[in-house]
Amino acid sequence: MHQHPPIVKEGTMALFSATTFVTVPRNLAFASSNKLSFSSSSSRLLSFTTSQPNPGISVTFHTPRAHAPSSSSSSATFHGLCYVVGDNIDTDQIIPAEYLTLVPSKPDEYEKLGSYALVGLPATYSTRFVDAGETKTKYAIVIGGANFGCGSSREHAPVALGASGAAAVVAESYARIFFRNSVATGEVYPLESESRLCEECRTGDVVTIELGESRLINHTTGKEYRLKPIGDAGPVIEAGGIFAYARKTGMIPSR
């Protein structure tokens, strides 16, 4: 068996034309000026469930959060250990299907989801993301390759990462639904690197992400890397997801 068999019968398929006419920005523009009326029956405000701060992970926001939320110039920083994975980490590896009976909107089950984050990784990953018996990870940042979060649409995936205490994923690229769910829930920052950081960093390296500078610093190796700007998705995640952002910016009534 060959490892990589791009077996294409000659002549069975030809690239007919491949004219790129548009560059698709990866960031969702949530800062839309469209107006929506919401039939929101106002009752008590329940905030998004958020994870307990982990002593090994530091998250700092320098942006005045109550003002100018549509600005994308957040200067949040994340500091801690990184956990490195490869390409095409699918949602079954992030949170295996047997744990999907856990309902993320129920606080106790949210916590449990965190304890299973990345438990579906194959045995080749000798270090666990969340230690057995723990509910939180000691890794603040997940570093991945291309197409992180491919597979199913389960929102349990970004929720599990967020619930485990991780603040950000830095990958070469994302599967669409995972990116969208990360922003919609505000659970974890899905950041894109300009280079292939999963080959530059090792699990356990100490890293800092400076969001405002779009920069990742690996203190263990002493190297710095450029990240792609998170853009308008940044303030949505910082607010805690689309509903929190919409209330904060007056798109929907706050209550």
Next chain:
Amino acid sequence: MASSLLSPSFTSFIHTKDLSLSTFPSQRCHKVVSRRISCSVATPQRQPSTTGSVKTAMTMTEKILARASEKAQLSPGDNVWVNVDILMTHDVCGPGSIGIFKKEFGEDAKVWDREKVVIIPDHYIFTSDERANRNVDILRDFCHEQNIKYFYDIKDLSNFKANPDYKGVCHIALAQEGHCRPGEVLLGTDSHTCTAGAFGQFATGIGNTDAGFVLGTGKLLLKAPPTLRFVMDGEMPSYLLSKDLILQIIGEISVAGATYKSMEFVGTTVESLNMEERMTLCNMVVEAGGKNGVVPADSTTFKYLEGKTSLPYEPVYSDQQARFLSEYRFDVSKLEPLVAKPHSPDNRALARECKDVKIDRVYIGSCTGGKTEDFMAAAKVFLASGKKVKVPTFLVPATQKVWMDVYSIPVPGSGGKTCSQIFEEAGCDTPASPSCGACLGGPKDTYARMNEPMVCVSTTNRNFPGRMGHKEGQIYLASPYTAAASALTGYVTDPREFLQ
């Protein structure tokens, strides 16, 4: 919505007219459509520029999203608020979506439209897992509270046939129950929601939070994707199924090749496919990262829909001048049966190149490969061989309707035998209760779940590590033909060994 302006008696006869109009590169505002005239043949063939109605040519997907966002036109990359025609959710993501809906809109909030929310328990049904059972109870309570019109409930887990409302796999049930309609927008909390694109509609998977938002508002902010067009021409060889076509495409463009993009399937081969085969094609666009897949609606589509929906609908078609990001062309007559080897759907190989791969089991089921046509195809191979399977062969019909078909429709050339009789003679396991089954592993007691590190040939959609249960399990994705042929030999097998 345009459709609501049309008369309820709008049937496939009128679609012929719409078809004739729509095949011209004309972009029509839905208000124009509502003043439709009854002519069906002599439609004036004006150039779009002379109608004044077209400024920019659009693809099918762009047109659907433009109409749903009440815009005359849009371009790829535009973020638009889209009116949703159908929101589907199931037992795995429904409870979380409902939780967000209640949290954000209030405990007493009502869904935006009780007839547009379709709730289908299908994932973890025949299990003793208490939390899984509870999740179906949450769906039931919500549907009663909200008076949801389309809830396909199951209460008696010991015998699915005792639950006339129960359907099974949501994507197949959506089609069978008439919820898939050309030109509409269907969102669902499942990545394989893209299956419905086979009906010429925009359909894509969303998360719980987005679904919670849609439940309250009936709208969602979507980015219009650019379109990759796949032109498949040539006569489909008798040993191929559309599963081979989509595995060919994914192998070509990779598991991220269509990320953020729409995939449009056209060509004479696609036109010759029945609806279930078109569904297989669109089902796996997400395995290439695609946002949605579409097949233009035609007489096959309209015929399938007859008697399934009474709601009017209006198909749209890509303009001749529409811009596609890339166009790929295939001569289908030259393709061979394929598999996707472990552990990625784009790890393509010819089935015959894997003939030395010894397997432990075969699984035929799921939204991808558990439809009536899939079982008919497998039965055809067993019938042609006249032999018995050499490895355990698990059959999980997608829905109750598929299950009934397996037990009632005679297989052509069999002298009147049903699939179930042929499967029994071949030594397969008895067809199981319809559900998502072991396609995604699920609770430990799920039927046919891979609890050991085995090698499985499966008609399902994903073969990432752990997908069917065990992390070290190896899954070869294949067509029902290839799966049945492999069951007969105990090795990955090209179905031509039995079909020629």
